[in-house]
Amino acid sequence: MSESPVNPPSLRSRRARLRRLVRQLFAERSLIIASNRGPVTFERARSGRVRATRAPGGMVSAVSAISRYANPIWICSPMTSVDREMAEEHAGELIPYSTRDYDFRIRFVLTDEESYRQYYLTVSNPLLWFLQHYMWDLVRVPTFDADEWSAWQSYQQVNQAFADTIAAQAANGGKPTIIILQDYHLYLCPGALAPLLPDDSLLSQFIHIPFPGPDYWMVLPPAIREQILASLCCNHVLGFHTKRYALSFLRSCESLLPGARVDYSEMVVQRAGKTLFVRTYPISVDLRSLRRLAKARKTSQERQHLLRRLGEQTIVRVDRIDPSKNIVRGFKALDLLFNRHPEHLGRVRMLGLLVPSRLGIEEYRKYLDEVIVTAQRLNLKYGDREWEPVKLIVGEDRARAIAAMQLYDVLLVNPIIDGMNLVAKEGPVVNERDGVLVISEGAGASAELSEAALVVSPYDVVQTAEALHRALTMSPEERAERATKLRSSMEQRTVGDWLYDQLVDLSQLLPD
């Protein structure tokens, strides 16, 4: 199986080799991608016409890049009421979606609304998300009562519905199929799907979020964690962003999954006659779409608006409003920065572009309130008529986010823990000010970027404040050197390489 070379070939030749591999792999095979959130959501314009818009989030944009090379079928849940209407209208059919950059055929998995709600709002988030981001206050929560067990049944049902739809689609194509599942919403899918697939199919899954070790998985009752681990072992390949998460998966299987045999040197788990290859594929940026967006008119308009909102120096953060993103400790660090280094008062501003997320969950609503109240307190404490230390812009707008990243002097990415964090990789590509990246060691991206960024503990607000100070006062030469290093590391590994490495490993499992 492939290892990334230290000095990879040029971007152009890497693109060409991906194109060749895709052509060769999918000449006689179909590609099915499955994830809870699909690449687009449908909305109704005022005129009554249905139009598709690109779905938000790093996972969707990264996985979408494959459609430049292949024409995948993407199986996903309807997310909006218009998606549901489309799902009903096109039951069992493929809905084509193509633009200059993307080309998919979408098929929705329709489940009853209450089961879907429990699958998404109780089990996927918060149960699994909180578990995998170490966010449970274990003295009190989670508690497995009758509601939680009934939600678990819904999670099983939705996963079974995904498996049935994927199997039906695979049977339809009349060709062998390669199936790539995405993320924690579909943990039970491989177990339900494997028995329904012909032997010439290949099944893989990529987990975009952190994977804790066995002690933490023990928060889940044995029946649940064993079902999850056993199902994941029904894939041929299982991918993670970092070696640490891959090793945690192996250790979890060894300790918690009866019948599993783990080989750490080969990174393989054997169980029930199946062999699972566990691999590391760090995701990266989609340089082409990022650069195009950086030049787009909409981005320069947003940039004009933002220019009026900057400080003399600006610390930018771009996050979904999620407790794992550690936004409040970021404000505490800013507070300490002003306290310890008052020369920044009146000059430095934090610009936070925050995207509301999962507001159906109480913890997220409370966190949004806490973020806003903490920012207001800081503004009251330090601000005056002329200047406020924090400017928050709440809402989803990709062009505005890119514009903010072009303009930062410092980019703060301080999650408690995060699978990869693409903001940390996108920022340096589009930034025009030799901005400094301050990143927490909890972000998967810190493993690759630690040489050129300033790395902090997400819990240590003193260290974070001092890193901000260092970034704000760094010499222009050092800033330029670090920014160049960051940019060139993004050129050395793009989202295309992430896809390529996975496809190479899958191609090696095909019969000769």
Ligand code: G6P
């Ligand atoms: C983040 C994670 C992805 C995950 C997604 C789900 O972006 O990095 O791994 O799939 O959240 O978000 P959603 O908005 O669909 O709940």
